Amino acid sequence: xxxxxxxxxxxxxxxxxxxxxxxxxPLKTLTKSAVKxxxxxxxxxxxxxxxxxSFNLAPGVAIGDAVAAIQQVAHQLGAPASLAxxxxxxxxxxxxxxxxxxxxxxxxxxxxxxxxxILYESAxxxxxxxxxxxxxxxxxxxxxxxxxFDLSVIALVGIILLIGIVKKNGIMLVDFALQAERxxxxxxxxxxxxxxIQRFRPILMTTMAALLGxxxxxxxxxAGSEIRQPLGxxxxxxxxxxxxxxxxxxxxxxxxxxxxxxxxxxKAGNPAQASASRNP
Numbered sequence: 001x002x003x004x005x006x007x008x009x010x011x012x013x014x015x016x017x018x019x020x021x022x023x024x025x026p027l028k029t030l031t032k033s034a035v036k037x038x039x040x041x042x043x044x045x046x047x048x049x050x051x052x053x054s055f056n057l058a059p060g061v062a063i064g065d066a067v068a069a070i071q072q073v074a075h076q077l078g079a080p081a082s083l084a085x086x087x088x089x090x091x092x093x094x095x096x097x098x099x100x101x102x103x104x105x106x107x108x109x110x111x112x113x114x115x116x117x118i119l120y121e122s123a124x125x126x127x128x129x130x131x132x133x134x135x136x137x138x139x140x141x142x143x144x145x146x147x148x149f150d151l152s153v154i155a156l157v158g159i160i161l162l163i164g165i166v167k168k169n170g171i172m173l174v175d176f177a178l179q180a181e182r183x184x185x186x187x188x189x190x191x192x193x194x195x196x197i198q199r200f201r202p203i204l205m206t207t208m209a210a211l212l213g214x215x216x217x218x219x220x221x222x223a224g225s226e227i228r229q230p231l232g233x234x235x236x237x238x239x240x241x242x243x244x245x246x247x248x249x250x251x252x253x254x255x256x257x258x259x260x261x262x263x264x265x266x267k268a269g270n271p272a273q274a275s276a277s278r279n280p
Contacts, residue, residue: 009033062150129170131253136166139241140234158234169246172199192251
């Protein structure tokens with residue numbers, strides 16, 4: 001409409017509409033207007049009016065606890081179905097990480113297992129290599145708890161990085177042991193023992209290189225250090241525990257799974273012996 005009809009509500013008396021009988025009727029006779037206070041700007045999110053409420057975390061309170069408390073209060077309010085609530089910012093990233101991180105870790109483990117299975121042409125030896133990962137995860141969680149850090153998104157990134165760093169310990173041991181069995185004719189016990197002796201130095205060197213690279217993240221200060229520190233603590237803790245445990249747990253898992261692999265063809269290839277073993 002022309003600008004002269006946009007100056008105020010009194011302009012409604014100067015606007016006419018055509019009635020069913022063809023007469024010109026002032027728009028003011030068909031409407032009711034009132035002057036009242038209203039917001040200058042109405043924020044929208046997804047085409048719906050929205051209001052943003054910000055909050056800060058109290059000292060010593062994790063963001064997961066804050067999200068749970070807010071969800072509980074929202075549930076107790078008994079809001080109508082037309083009112084929808086959602087998180088933004090760090091709280092939204094926290095919820096997204098909780099839903100996607102387990103699937104991401106599972107997908108990484110499946111891909112690693114398939115690649116190692118194709119590399120060694122075995123369905124058992126990749127399990128030996130993946131057995132090094134739990135100790136790294138436990139070490140990362142323990143040092144985060146000891147340092148007073150929460151399991152944040154950055155800490156989860158550090159745990160995911162450990163999957164790629166720690167499994168190389170198992171790869172070094174298993175690869176050397178398999179080659180010793182095939183080329184030198186050693187028994188599994190002798191092969192894995194020699195692997196622990198010969199591969200100790202490379203394992204220690206690679207672990208210390210990654211560990212010392214994460215120390216500045218763990219001990220750093222200044223702007224943004226609170227974001228980097230959980231990453232450094234997770235990497236350092238996971239590497240320390242996995243380094244201490246790998247040389248002890250990996251040979252045990254390797255020998256146990258090797259005995260299991262050797263036992264299966266005997267049962268499948270000699271039904272009479274298998275039946276006799278079941279019926280002594």
